[in-house]
Amino acid sequence: MAQRHLDPTDPTAQAVTGDALAGYLRARATEFLRALRTHRETGGVPAGGAEESVDAALLLRRSARRISASLHTFRPLLDPEWSEELRPELAWLSGTLKLEHAYEARLERLLQALNRLSGTTALPAQPVAAVAVGTLPDGARAAGGGRGTGTAPVPLNAAPPGTGGPARPAPAPERGNLTVGAAKAGALLERQLTLARTRAHSTALQALGSSRFHAVADKVALLASEVPLTPHAPGTALHPLAAAAEERLTQAVAALPLLTAGHPYNAEALVHGLSPDPSPHPQDGPWHQVRLLLRLHRYAREVLHGGNSPVAVGLLTAGQSLNRHRDASEAAAAAAQAARTPRIAPATAYALGVLHADQRHEVEAARFAFQQAWRKQTVGAS
Structure with a gap:
């Protein structure tokens, strides 16, 4: 290739040269500090809260990722002790801040998929009655027709293998008409992922108020004014x-x-x-x-x-x-x-x-x- x-x-x-790297890092550090100030002014990063709070959290993550990545890619031009100390802390911050949004997006994705598979919303080019398990793994083909076997796929509201019940007709493509299995699966996922999102939200708030985060913020504040390049870096x-x-x-x-x-x-x-x-x-x-x-x-x-x-x-x-x-x-x-x-x-x-x-x-x-x-x-x- x-x-x-x-x-x-x-x-x-x-x-x-390294001077450009210094300018880039100063700009990202300034962006980080601006986002931090917005976060403090809006009082946190509540899920579904003020748009400014959400934007501030995203900007903190964005800046932290870019600073950390630059410290990794261009580490020969930076003070090694300083960069190796700051980089994992920025990765920790970015990873902590992303979890709440990740759980929320994951729940939405799974619920939409359940709706689609159960016939609540049919795909344009796919009949509702045929949605679902033509894509089941080979190990599950006995449950309803395998991929490429020529057997009709099983709709989600068919009786599960081993239950002994007959398959029921596919549901009408009406919103909210989830099958029993899909509805209970959605409720289970919602409980589990909402709990995980709530915990991630609490963890993020605790992290942003911790001494560890304040130490990171102090280092980034210094970075906004002075980048610790090696002596040869400015012309490299x-x-x-x-x-x-x-x-x-x-x-x-x-x-x-x-x-x-x-x-x-x-x-x-x-x-x-x-x-x-x-x-x-x-x-x-x-x-x-x-x-x-x-x-x-x-x-x-x-x-x-x-x-x-x-x-x-x-x-x-x-x-x-x-x-x-x-x-x-x-x-x-x-x-x-x-x-x-x-x-x-x-x-x-x-x-x-x-x-x-x-x-x-x-x-x-x-x-x-x-x-x-x-x-x-x-x-x-x-």
Whole structure:
């Protein structure tokens, strides 16, 4: 796969040095402090609260991610002790602030999927009666027709395997007409994820009032006025370090099994996803890593362009696909976790199994979309 280089025809490219890095970091630190001031003025980051509070939390995360990424990519040009101390603290802050929003978005995604699968909202090109389990894993094909077997898919309101009850007709496509299994599955997910979101909200508020956060804020405040560069950094070109970040991304993408990875419908994937083992799906790790490397590459481009990096549509599309991949992967894990709840009804467990398979299907679709976007990006840059 052809490697994409950063603006090779730009005549001023070699003039970007450590001074530009210092300017970028000062700008992001100022952005961080401005968001912090807004947060304090609005009194916190309540879920569904004032728009200013939500925007302030997002801006804090945005600034923290960019500062942390720059400290990682350009660490040879920065004081090592200072950068290695600040970078993990910024990662901790960003990770803490994102959880509440992540749980909220995950619940919304899963409830919408349940509605779609149960016939509450039919997809334009898909009959309501045929929605659901044509995408079940191979291990579940006995429950209702496998992928590519020629057997009609089973609607979500069919009786779950082993219950002995006959399949019922598909529901009419009326809003709110959820089947019993889907309704109970949705209620279970809502309880679990709302509780997790509430805890994440409390954790975020505690973090923003902690001495640990104040120490981070103090370091960022100093960064806004003085960047601890190494003595040789002001005149050192940034392009080799940015190109190294791009090379790491290119190598990671090349190692992805773009054509064969995923197989989320085989028995192995089903057994892992619904087993008592709560560990992440083993097929997803390399894709999550590529997502992080793509973010580092994008932020390195921002540094080279002084925060005004031209929009690279291919990179943007690829990044959106990987975000979808992460969201679907985490949603599938949440459905599998809910299915492990002791003593739930068979119909509820069956609905959660269908939901898990649906989200693994979304994982596969996101991988395909990334593959297409990345090929367009590399071909266009070659």
